[in-house]
Amino acid sequence: MVRLAEKSMTELQRDVLLYINCNDSNASLHTYSWYVRELSKKMGIPESTAKWTLNGLRECMLIESGTAAMRGVPLRLTYPGLLVAEEISKNCKRISKDLRVKPRLTRPIPTNSIMDER
Numbered sequence: 001m002v003r004l005a006e007k008s009m010t011e012l013q014r015d016v017l018l019y020i021n022c023n024d025s026n027a028s029l030h031t032y033s034w035y036v037r038e039l040s041k042k043m044g045i046p047e048s049t050a051k052w053t054l055n056g057l058r059e060c061m062l063i064e065s066g067t068a069a070m071r072g073v074p075l076r077l078t079y080p081g082l083l084v085a086e087e088i089s090k091n092c093k094r095i096s097k098d099l100r101v102k103p104r105l106t107r108p109i110p111t112n113s114i115m116d117e118r
Contacts, residue, residue, distance in 0.1 A: 014088055015043070016053050017062060020077060021085035029074045032065040
């Protein structure tokens with residue numbers, strides 16, 4: 001199961017799963033919407049991308065969270081999600097110390113050509 005999840009997940013889904021695993025505690029009461037805002041801010045991705053990523057993890061039953069009908073339920077890893085996150089973190093040698101807080105830019109930031117000419 002772990003191998004299947006590792007092969008079918010995108011890099012962003014892996015990063016999000018590991019982020020949740022590293023920031024999750026038994027006392028954590030962070031909701032789905034809190035994680036959407038947090039992931040958007042920390043990873044430099046749009047909130048819609050964070051939602052798609054979390055929805056994909058929820059569909060794979062790697063996370064549990066509230067729904068529109070059941071608001072306020074904390075987001076947490078399921079047991080399979082915990083197993084997958086632990087296996088990925090063991091196998092992932094390139095993970096930085098400050099876990100996945102790198103910005104994800106799809107294109108280079110343009111420079112102001114007027115300022116460059118001066």
